[in-house]
Amino acid sequence: MIAADRPDTVRLSGGRPLRGHLSVPGDKSISHRALLIGALAEGRSTVRGLSDGDDVARTRGAVVALGAEVTDRADGAVVVDGGRARLGPATDPLDCGNSGTSMRLLTGVVAGLAGRSVLVGDESLSQRPMDRVAEPLAAMGARVEGRTARCLPPIAVDGGALVGIEWAPPMASAQVKSAVLLAGLSARGETVVREVVATRAHTEEMLAAAGADIEVERVGTGRVVRLRPSTLRPFTLSVPGDPSQAAFWAVAAAVVPGSSVVIDHVYAGPGRLGFVDVLARMGARVDLRPVVDGRADLEVAAGPLRGTTVAAAEIPSLDEVPALAVAAAAAAGTTIFSDVGELRVKESDRLAAAAALVEAFGATAEVRGDDLVVHGVGSDATLSAGRVASGGDHRMAMAAAIGALAAGPGESEITGFAAVATSYPRFLSDLELLAGRPARRG
Numbered sequence: 001m002i003a004a005d006r007p008d009t010v011r012l013s014g015g016r017p018l019r020g021h022l023s024v025p026g027d028k029s030i031s032h033r034a035l036l037i038g039a040l041a042e043g044r045s046t047v048r049g050l051s052d053g054d055d056v057a058r059t060r061g062a063v064v065a066l067g068a069e070v071t072d073r074a075d076g077a078v079v080v081d082g083g084r085a086r087l088g089p090a091t092d093p094l095d096c097g098n099s100g101t102s103m104r105l106l107t108g109v110v111a112g113l114a115g116r117s118v119l120v121g122d123e124s125l126s127q128r129p130m131d132r133v134a135e136p137l138a139a140m141g142a143r144v145e146g147r148t149a150r151c152l153p154p155i156a157v158d159g160g161a162l163v164g165i166e167w168a169p170p171m172a173s174a175q176v177k178s179a180v181l182l183a184g185l186s187a188r189g190e191t192v193v194r195e196v197v198a199t200r201a202h203t204e205e206m207l208a209a210a211g212a213d214i215e216v217e218r219v220g221t222g223r224v225v226r227l228r229p230s231t232l233r234p235f236t237l238s239v240p241g242d243p244s245q246a247a248f249w250a251v252a253a254a255v256v257p258g259s260s261v262v263i264d265h266v267y268a269g270p271g272r273l274g275f276v277d278v279l280a281r282m283g284a285r286v287d288l289r290p291v292v293d294g295r296a297d298l299e300v301a302a303g304p305l306r307g308t309t310v311a312a313a314e315i316p317s318l319d320e321v322p323a324l325a326v327a328a329a330a331a332a333g334t335t336i337f338s339d340v341g342e343l344r345v346k347e348s349d350r351l352a353a354a355a356a357l358v359e360a361f362g363a364t365a366e367v368r369g370d371d372l373v374v375h376g377v378g379s380d381a382t383l384s385a386g387r388v389a390s391g392g393d394h395r396m397a398m399a400a401a402i403g404a405l406a407a408g409p410g411e412s413e414i415t416g417f418a419a420v421a422t423s424y425p426r427f428l429s430d431l432e433l434l435a436g437r438p439a440r441r442g
Helices: 028-040 054-066 100-111 131-140 174-184 202-209 243-255 274-282 321-330 341-345 350-360 394-406 417-422 427-435
Strands: 009-013 019-022 043-048 069-072 078-082 115-120 143-147 152-159 191-195 214-219 222-227 236-238 260-267 285-290 295-301 309-311 334-338 364-368 371-375 387-389 411-415
Touching (some): 019 427, 028 078, 028 100, 028 174, 054 069, 054 100, 054 417, 100 115, 100 131, 174 222, 243 295, 243 394, 274 285, 274 321, 321 334, 321 371, 341 350, 350 364, 350 371, 350 387, 387 394, 394 411, 394 417, 417 427
Parallel strands (some): 019 260, 043 236, 309 334, 387 411
Antiparallel strands (some): 009 411, 043 078, 069 078, 143 152, 260 295, 334 371
């Protein structure tokens, strides 16, 4: 049954400014890691503001299946009772649903557990390669098996008796780094990860907060992380708002004339706010106001946008590219997203999907090798209403909704919209709040 605020088909009209304050769900990346590190820590950890999306629910279910206890408190906090003595391979396969983060990070965790674990996913996840984590974990002594040379799920992991390695991921991937570090907690000797381009630092930060023997060094544009075998202590954490979700509202405010939106208490740590710099460079009015504990309130107002060049290093996870493609479609001139070929192996082929999204709303786009090139309609024209199929990808569904708001008074249709439950179940309700009008469901 599809929830009322997550229908599979949504019809949206634009032409009205977006105004108001809102908060976005707790950061998804931090939420995954809070559950996993809480399960490995020796004792009771308390987490507030955990993401309520299906992806994080998959990680929660998996750590329970491995032996941790996770309970909801009356005050909204989530309590994780963990410890290595409690953990062991699950009897049944760990179902990661659509969550690549769950599968890759859990692979690192179960690599450190003696015995066999099996991880499965939905149809989309079953086509996403896991060789990028299988290779370093095999070098550490685990056995990771999947389908084809790309190690497609389902995957089986025979873990235990690991040794530390020095690893330089061939692609920028916080998930690969995190899998290696989580395995390295129980490995003999030092584990070193060398990044040419620094990715999200949540795993390093949270391991340090839990007492891990870890060192982080910035080297040029990259980072070197050194980890020794560690026993983790429990922690208390309040999860800030997810910048990757905030990016949709920031773009919406930037592209819909007369709009002004404030997103409260967004995570403002390293590697997560590149989209803010991109929007400011394109001409949006952006104000980032620090609050406390690495959080900031982000206010964005519409302004005439112009094209720019966006390097992959500015937004290492590439999660914000679908939203920024909408900004590029509305801008004057050409925007180039360079070296974003990694988008091909996300929940869908987001490189092709982003180009199709731009075309659906009346701008033009092309894929040149690993670059996405968008030719915007400019301030003298507007995007036109279109029809978009999300392909079951939550970020493409939300980007399509933002495109619909920018497309003037015509009505756009988005199918596969229910995919937003993956990361942002209340997305449509928040959209209706800011737009001041209901969407048509079904």
